[in-house]
Amino acid sequence: MSFHFPCFRFDEVDQSPDRPGIYAWYHEVRITSAEVDRFVERVQSLSPDDRREHVESYLRQRVFEPYKESPYAVDLKGALKPAYGGKIAHQPHISEATIDALVESPQGIREIRDLLHRMVPVFSSPIYIGVATRSLRIRLLQHQKMLAEYRESPVSNPPTDESHSFAYDAVCERGLSPHDLIVYTLETPVSKKMQLVAEYIFNRLNYPLCGRR
Numbered sequence: 001m002s003f004h005f006p007c008f009r010f011d012e013v014d015q016s017p018d019r020p021g022i023y024a025w026y027h028e029v030r031i032t033s034a035e036v037d038r039f040v041e042r043v044q045s046l047s048p049d050d051r052r053e054h055v056e057s058y059l060r061q062r063v064f065e066p067y068k069e070s071p072y073a074v075d076l077k078g079a080l081k082p083a084y085g086g087k088i089a090h091q092p093h094i095s096e097a098t099i100d101a102l103v104e105s106p107q108g109i110r111e112i113r114d115l116l117h118r119m120v121p122v123f124s125s126p127i128y129i130g131v132a133t134r135s136l137r138i139r140l141l142q143h144q145k146m147l148a149e150y151r152e153s154p155v156s157n158p159p160t161d162e163s164h165s166f167a168y169d170a171v172c173e174r175g176l177s178p179h180d181l182i183v184y185t186l187e188t189p190v191s192k193k194m195q196l197v198a199e200y201i202f203n204r205l206n207y208p209l210c211g212r213r
Contacts, residue, residue: 007121007184010147013140021136021187022199024126025143025166025210028180029063029116036110043106051103056094059102063116064092066174070212121184127176128166128210131199133192136185147171147178162211169210 146167
């Protein structure tokens with residue numbers, strides 16, 4: 001059995017199949033040429049110590065921060081000992097070698113930018129995996145609507161409706177632009193029950209960043 005994986009940008013989901021299926025949203029790291037030029041000029045204008053700080057800050061904010069893992073909830077208990085609980089935040093680490101490379105050759109950000117633009121989907125993980133038991137088009141149009149609404153009017157509290165959690169996490173929590181999102185679809189010629197089983201398995205294998213509620 002062969003499958004086809006059509007993909008659609010944020011403003012193209014009205015062209016997606018009007019059939020049941022599984023879908024995966026990806027985020028494309030988009031860095032403009034003007035932004036690259038500003039980065040190179042800024043690094044070259046700084047002292048060696050300040051260069052390191054600027055490079056690390058730039059990579060953290062523009063590349064790694066949107067992919068930061070949500071906190072873990074932990075509980076620590078011991079026999080006849082106080083109990084502790086709370087959240088542990090993810091602390092992304094940027095290797096010294098990576099920082100050194102861009103400090104020494106800031107123009108290299110142009111090459112990294114080009115590679116980042118080509119990362120999806122082969123070299124990246126989906127940020128959300130969902131299932132449409134009736135129509136991919138209807139489901140993705142719902143996502144499109146919520147993504148656009150949160151982009152227009154961000155909110156600070158998570159939605160009570162779990163179907164909105166992906167849009168909230170992507171736009172309000174991670175600051176992603178809907179126009180940097182692309183969705184791949186997989187029509188599923190199987191029963192509704194097996195579609196839900198497949199969605200569960202896909203999520204457990206990939207652990208997408210958004211919609212964990």
